[in-house]
Amino acid sequence: MSTRNNIDPLDTIFARARSTEPYVVAGEFSASVIKALPKGRRLMDWQDAAITLAFTVAGCILAYWFFPVERLSHLVPNQFVITPMMLLGMTGCVGAVCGGAYWAAETSKL
Numbered sequence: 001m002s003t004r005n006n007i008d009p010l011d012t013i014f015a016r017a018r019s020t021e022p023y024v025v026a027g028e029f030s031a032s033v034i035k036a037l038p039k040g041r042r043l044m045d046w047q048d049a050a051i052t053l054a055f056t057v058a059g060c061i062l063a064y065w066f067f068p069v070e071r072l073s074h075l076v077p078n079q080f081v082i083t084p085m086m087l088l089g090m091t092g093c094v095g096a097v098c099g100g101a102y103w104a105a106e107t108s109k110l
Contacts, residue, residue, distance in 0.1 A: 043051075
């Protein structure tokens with residue numbers, strides 16, 4: 001009977017790398033990489049706002065162009081009725097949100 005050595009080649013590569021390569025501390029490595037990166041050019045506030053406005057307008061134009069506005073306008077309800085159960089549900093939701101905000105403020109979990 002012959003015995004085969006079932007050693008994975010990747011295991012030997014990683015074992016060799018562990019013994020020959022220097023240990024890198026994660027925090028120091030990240031800091032050194034950040035220092036080595038070139039500083040990016042920062043946009044001025046008005047440039048950032050202008051880019052955001054331009055893409056917002058482009059998105060609105062595309063949405064108006066591709067979506068059937070005339071069919072969507074028929075889906076808007078003509079009247080809205082608030083039933084007592086809806087009022088009770090809305091009151092409960094508002095109470096839960098206010099209670100959660102109060103709890104978060106008192107326990108400093110924000």
